[in-house]
Amino acid sequence: MTETMLAERFYAKDHSIHLEDVPVPHPGPGNVLIEVAYCGICHSDLSLINGTFPAQLPEVTQGHEASGTIVEVGVGVTGWKVGDRVIPSAGRPCFTCRKCRRGDFANCLHLNLMAFAYDGAWAKYHEAAATGLTKIPENVPMDQAALLADAVSTPYAAVVHTAQVHMGNAVAVWGVGGVGTHLVQLAKVAGGVPVIAIDLNDEVLARAKRVGADHVLHSDDPDLMSKIEDLTHGRMIDVAFDAVGIKPTLRAAVDSLDVDGKAVSLGLSSQDIDAGPFMNFNLQRKRVYGHLGYRGQDIGVLAEMLSYHRLDLSESISEVIPLSEIKRGIQDLEEHRNNPIRILVKP
Template sequence: MTATRHAVPTMRAQRFRKATRQWAIEEIPVPEPGPGEVLVKVAYCGICHSDLSLIDGVFGGADVPDVVTQGHEAAGTIASIGPGVTGWAVGDRVIPAAGRPCGVCEYCRRADFGNCSNIRLMAFAYDGAWAEYTVAQAVGLTRVPDSVPLDQAAILADAVSTPFGAVVRTGKVAIGEAVGVWGVGGVGTHIVQLARLVGANPIVAFDLDEEIRGRALAVGADFAFDSRDPDVKAKVAEVTKGHLLDVAFDAVGLKATFEQGLDLLTAGGRIVGVGLSAQKVSLGTTAAFGLSRKQALGHLGYKNEDIGTLVDLVAAGRLDLSRSISGVVGLDDLADGIRRLHEHEGNPIRILVQP
């Protein structure tokens, strides 16, 4: 009598190969959740510029495995639960955290996982969610109420939470402070919305594209200027009653945008670098910088609890992300979604994958 072999369940997933920087949609085994993990059936996953940076070869360090599934802004429902998981059930609507603490650094050793110095990034160090299923640590999940659409929930895990961290934690924007935002795309749009939510006044958006400047006004900016305008500093002075900006957020990350933001700060103002590039910036002479009392701050990421705060804000109607979903593609059309973001076709805020 021969034993019956049971077929391993499979799923469709995007698979990126580091050596060739090529990717394809493949049929692979559905992963099994291990101790402390859950299997999430992916409803939506965003396409982010950092995903493009891996494909383009801008990013790709030793932590990236030879083959990896991309996509780190996900939401879905729990499909199965691994050993030792409590407090969660199959069918729960969740957002997986987009990173896992290393467990060995000085912060992790004292259970301060939010400040892990060697955090492993989803879709870079381990498989992400451009797939039908993804495995997530139960301790990093955020519950999503029925009132919050899963497409909006997905983008909370970076496109909105990173701006939240920039505005609330790094920039520490206070009520009534004048705020400038350079680049009103996937990150800058949400910086504008969150700055308005915490009471910034006025909010000034800067972008080269007239259509994007109009969109910035629609989501909460008070003024929107072309950063190439030779009179832009005078215009900022006019709308701030001569004060200039208390906080400047550079969501582009170029030398020109960072240094213009620094120049438009009032004495003691803060510039927060959110956008990333390989370009070098200058703070001017140490004498001028010291006398100005300005601060230059770098920002990256968020804390997991920030996602829960954002879920509550969306559920309460305080934060409207309906404009942020610029399109949805299936796995078969993933290449077109990547192209649209890469070429800025239609100036998308977020294009989502629906596996």
């Protein structure tokens, strides 16, 4: 192993990114060193660069959706060994907030996010806490495994934990890009029927249909609500997901709900929430939930689903690029070139 490695570095002072040679880390107590196989480019990475997410460090290596192989084990680590194929968790509890003091680490109020509060995996090597690792089944490819640590696990947690989608729920998804495509797939696996994908783009709607949407609709259709009513035989939507995170999409999601329906927002923007008139919202007992992240065990469940072929992510990898082309990959995602679900970096 060399003493230095190529890594992407984000600088908060001017929101710039650079490729630099940096020292290879060595794992401290309780940590492991992972040789990164793949790491995704996520919209939250873009949010740090464009300032939507406030910087937590003056400089940091980005990238939080990674897979790789353990090459070094720190003092005190048990249950893991060199050669294990793993997915690192994309966050660490703070251990100081009131939730952590009660042992409720999964609901830490000040979660330290990988690639924001500590160095991520747009680099050859990544130091990770051993307690947050997930083993990759032998029949699961490393590129698909990298998707699980946010691109798929966040939608999974939204479907299973926040929305609690179950058999027979009518489900609609506004925005079927990276997160929305996986919401469609996972809502169908959970028993949603029908699952309706809603977007402006014909290509992404065709893709949503290929991966499991029962119906696709255009979000700018003036007859959208009446078409949803027809498709659900008058009962409207039980669970609506907003994967865009802007006023019009959340408002449309809320408007589509049946009595006691739930709208779950996963999209991130600086806009305010619009849930409609109090009269309609309260009389029909509608609910709006915000969602971010996942539980550590969710990645393990998804890895097992891939292993047993209960989930197909073959269309989710839009492109694989070398680390040297990271700026181009970021720009492609930002400008939606070729409608990517996930662009992966191979350091």
